Amino acid sequence: xxxxxxxxxxxxxxxxxxxxxxAWFQISLxxxxxxxxQIAVMQHKLVDEKRWIGQRRFLHALNFCMLLPGPEAQQLxxxxxxxxxxxxxxxxxxxxxxLPGMLALLALSGIYVGFGETDFVTALFAGVAPAVxxxxxxxxxxxxxxxxxxPALVALAVASFVALTFxxxxxPAVVFAAGLIGWLLSLRIPALREQPAHGAADGPEPLIxxxxxxxxxxxxxxxxxxxxxxxLLWLTPVAAFALLAGTTDTPVFVDQxxxxxxxxxxxxxxxxxxxxxxxxxxxGVYHWLAPGEMVRGLALAETTxxxxxxxxxxxxxxxxxxxxxxxxxxxxxxxxxxxxTWVTFVPCFLFVLLxxxxxxxxxxxxxxxxxxxxITAAVVGVIANLAVFFALHNLFDRTRDADAGPVHLDVxxxxxxxxxxxxxxxxxxxxxxRRGWSPLRTLGLCALIGVGIFLAGLVG
Numbered sequence: 001x002x003x004x005x006x007x008x009x010x011x012x013x014x015x016x017x018x019x020x021x022x023a024w025f026q027i028s029l030x031x032x033x034x035x036x037x038q039i040a041v042m043q044h045k046l047v048d049e050k051r052w053i054g055q056r057r058f059l060h061a062l063n064f065c066m067l068l069p070g071p072e073a074q075q076l077x078x079x080x081x082x083x084x085x086x087x088x089x090x091x092x093x094x095x096x097x098x099l100p101g102m103l104a105l106l107a108l109s110g111i112y113v114g115f116g117e118t119d120f121v122t123a124l125f126a127g128v129a130p131a132v133x134x135x136x137x138x139x140x141x142x143x144x145x146x147x148x149x150x151p152a153l154v155a156l157a158v159a160s161f162v163a164l165t166f167x168x169x170x171x172p173a174v175v176f177a178a179g180l181i182g183w184l185l186s187l188r189i190p191a192l193r194e195q196p197a198h199g200a201a202d203g204p205e206p207l208i209x210x211x212x213x214x215x216x217x218x219x220x221x222x223x224x225x226x227x228x229x230x231x232l233l234w235l236t237p238v239a240a241f242a243l244l245a246g247t248t249d250t251p252v253f254v255d256q257x258x259x260x261x262x263x264x265x266x267x268x269x270x271x272x273x274x275x276x277x278x279x280x281x282x283x284g285v286y287h288w289l290a291p292g293e294m295v296r297g298l299a300l301a302e303t304t305x306x307x308x309x310x311x312x313x314x315x316x317x318x319x320x321x322x323x324x325x326x327x328x329x330x331x332x333x334x335x336x337x338x339x340x341t342w343v344t345f346v347p348c349f350l351f352v353l354l355x356x357x358x359x360x361x362x363x364x365x366x367x368x369x370x371x372x373x374x375i376t377a378a379v380v381g382v383i384a385n386l387a388v389f390f391a392l393h394n395l396f397d398r399t400r401d402a403d404a405g406p407v408h409l410d411v412x413x414x415x416x417x418x419x420x421x422x423x424x425x426x427x428x429x430x431x432x433x434r435r436g437w438s439p440l441r442t443l444g445l446c447a448l449i450g451v452g453i454f455l456a457g458l459v460g
Contacts, residue, residue: 014084014208015052021092023050024081028096031073031305038073038307042080047204052084054206057213064359067372069267070348071307074098078352083213090353098345101306102313106337108300109317113333116296119454127450128299128443129292129394130421134428135302135439136387139272144380150192152185153377160381164276165388168408171277172266174378182374183367192373193366218357230350235261237339252323255286256316256336261343263312271308273379276386278312288319291393298390302439309344316340395421424449 013020027045031038039062046052058080065075074097081093115121148154156178163169186192216222238257259281267274279294289297297314304310320336321329389410392399396412403409424446431437431445 013086013089014212014214017085017088017092020081020085020089021096024077024093024096027077028100029305031097031101031307035071035073035307039076042073042076046080047206051204051207053080053208053213054210055204057083057206057210060359064355065352067368068348068351068355069265070345070351071267071271071309074307074345075348075352078349079356082353082356084208086214087353089214091349094345094349094352098306098310098341101301101304101310102341104304105301105310105313106317106334108304109297109314109333109337110330112296112300112314113318113321120451123450123454124447125296125299125450126420126453127424127446127448129295129390130425131428131439131443131446132295132299132302133387133390133394133425134432134442136272136383136390137429138432138439140380140383140387141433143272143376143383147373147376147380150189152189152192153373156181156185156374156377157380157384160378161384162381164382164385166407166409171274171280171382172262174382175266175375178374178378179371180374182377183371185374186367186370193370216357222357223354226350226354230346230354234343234346234350237342241339252288252320252325252332253336253339256288256319256340257343259286260312260316260340261347264344264347267309271311272383272386274309275311276382276389278315279386279389282315282319286319288315288322291399293318295390295394299443302443310341312344313337313341391425394418395425420453 023045027041030041043055043058047055047058061079061083062072062076065072065079068075074094077097078090078094082090085092112121116125144157148157160174160178163174164171182192238254238261241253241257263274263278266277275294275298282288283291283294294315297311297318298308300314301308301311314337316339317333317337321333324332327335392410392412395418396414397416397418398413399410400413401409402411427449428442428446432439432442437445
C-alpha cells in the first residue's frame with residue numbers, strides 16, 4: 001500500500017479484508033498484559049507499522065471506547081476494524097481479539113477441574129494466588145494515580161470502597177451513584193468535565209487519509225436495525241435455556257446467562273472493577289466457586305491473551321461443572337463457558353457498532369464526560385475492595401462475619417494466617433513495585449516459588 005486512499009462508498013473495504021484479517025490474527029496472539037499492553041500492540045501494528053490509521057484518529061477511537069462498559073481494548077479493535085473494513089471488519093477484529101484467549105482459558109479451566117486437587121497443581125496455585133494480590137494492588141495504584149486528580153475524586157473513591165467493604169452496597173448501585181455524583185460535582189468543579197488525554201496526538205503519517213476510512217451517517221433506521229439484531233443475538237441463547245429449564249434440570253445456565261448479561265453493561269473501569277462484583281455474587285450468592293478459587297481463575301486469565309474479563313469463562317466452567325443438573329458435568333461446563341463468553345462479549349459489538357456514527361457527538365458531551373470521571377474515581381475504591389477480598393481469602397485460611405447494624409464485615413481469623421502466602425505476596429509486591437516486573441513475569445516467578453516450596457515439603 002503506497003499512498004492515501006480517496007473516499008469510498010459506505011461499506012467498502014479500505015484495505016483488502018484478507019490482509020486485515022491476517023493482521024488482526026497476529027495482534028490476537030500478542031494481547032497479553034492487560035488493556036494497556038493490548039492497546040500498545042494495536043498501536044504498534046496499525047499506527048506505526050502498517051500506518052493504516054493515524055495516531056489522532058486512533059486516540060479518538062480510544063476516547064470513545066473509554067466511555068463504554070466492557071473491555072476497552074477489544075472495543076477499540078472492533079472500532080478500528082469497522083473503520084478499515086466496515087461491519088465485517090469490526091466483527092473479525094473483535095472476534096479474533098477474544099478467540100485465542102477463550103480457547104486457552106477453556107483448556108486451562110478443564111485442567112484445573114480435572115487436576116486442581118493434585119499436590120503439584122496445588123503448589124502452583126500456592127505461588128500464583130498471592131501474586132494476583134500484588135497485581136490487583138498495582139492496578140489500584142495505577143488507576144488511582146491516573147484518575148484521582150482532584151480531592152473530590154479521592155473522596156468519591158474512598159466512599160465507594162467503604163460502601164462496598166463495610167455496607168455491602170451492590171456494585172451496580174455504586175457505579176450509577178458515582179456517575180450521578182460525578183455529574184453533580186462537575187457543576188461546581190468545571191475541571192471534572194474535561195476528558196483527560198491518553199497520550200501524544202502525533203505519530204507517523206498514515207497511508208490512509210481520515211476521509212477514506214469507513215463511515216456511515218447516523219440514522220434512526222440504522223440504529224434501530226443494529227439495536228434489534230444485537231439484542232436478539234445477545235439474549236436469544238439465554239432465552240432458549242430459560243425455555244429448556246422446564247424440561248431439563250440445568251438452572252445454572254439461566255442464572256449464569258442472566259447474571260453475566262447484567263454484568264456486561266456495568267463493566268466500567270476495566271475487568272478489575274467488575275470482578276469485585278462477580279466474586280461477591282459467584283462466591284457468596286450463587287456458590288459457583290469457593291472463596292479462594294476466584295483468585296485462581298484470575299491467575300489463569302492473566303496468563304492467556306485477550307481481555308482479562310475472560311475470567312468469567314472460568315467462573316462459568318467451574319460453576320456448571322459442580323451444578324450440572326441432568327447433564328454430564330463436562331458437557332455442562334463447556335456449554336456454560338461458551339454461553340457466558342457470548343453474553344459477555346456480544347454487547348461490546350453492539351455498543352461499538354451502534355455508537356460509532358455518533359462518536360463525535362458523544363465526545364463533545366461534557367456532562368457524560370463528568371459522569372465517567374465520577375465512575376472512574378469510584379473504580380479505584382472498587383478495585384481496592386477486590387484486593388481486600390483476595391487478601392482475606394488467600395492470606396488466611398478462615399474468616400468470620402462481623403455484623404453490627406448496617407455494617408457487614410468479613411474479617412480474618414488471625415490465628416489462621418498463612419506464612420507462605422504472606423512471603424510470596426511480599427516477593428510479588430517487591431518485584432512489581434521496585435523492579436517494574438510485568439504481571440506475567442511475576443506470575444511465572446511466583447509459580448516457580450510455589451513449586452520450590454512444594455518440593456521442600458512446606459506445602460502439599
